[in-house]
Amino acid sequence: MSGEQDVDFRVSRINRNxxxxxxxxxxxxxxxxxALSxxxxSLSTEVIGNSNxxxxxxxxxxxCRMGTFVGTNYEDMKKSKKNSAxxxxxxxxNNTLVVDPLMIFQRILISKKRDEDLADLL
Structure with a gap:
């Protein structure tokens, strides 16, 4: 009967596992x-962000920003540089880098497997 048993269910294998x-x-x-910090x-690069x-x-x-548009006509909305994130x-x-928003958007779309994943990716 022992020849028919699955090796993973043997007591010796369970103890070793x-x-x-x-x-x-x-x-x-x-x-x-x-690292504790x-x-x-960033978990992938370990670059530490500053206060910005x-x-x-x-x-x-x-x-908060969407709340400022509630009750406003689309034509009346103006995007001010002061409120732009x-x-x-x-x-x-201390190195200045240019970020391509389109590339970030494309990477999010590629990473998304289901619509429910979108919230976590953003």
Whole structure:
């Protein structure tokens, strides 16, 4: 009957898997994979943002700005530079970079698998 049993369900295999899980958990505890920081940081590049970064407030800022348009005719709306959050220029480590909004939009579309994913990507 033991020849018909799946190897993964044997007691020896289960014990070895438990030991391996413990080793992996200990390794991850000893070697944190994310640096601890109070600053906003890109997980892929580890570039730390300065006080000019406010992407984490995008929904709040967008809702506030949309609220200013409620009850206003489209023809009467004017986009002032003072209220504009969009800029094609960012500064990273004292280097000025030009950002292409179309490329960002295209990357979001490529990354999106379902309509529900869009909120997380934005």
């Amino acid at each position: 438990d030991q391996d899980r413990g080793k992996l958990a200990q390794f991850l505890a000893d070697h944190p994979h994310f 109070d600053s906003i940081m 970064i406010y992407c984490h407030k995008a929904e709040e800022i967008g809702s 969009m800029s094609n220029i960012i500064t990273v480590n």
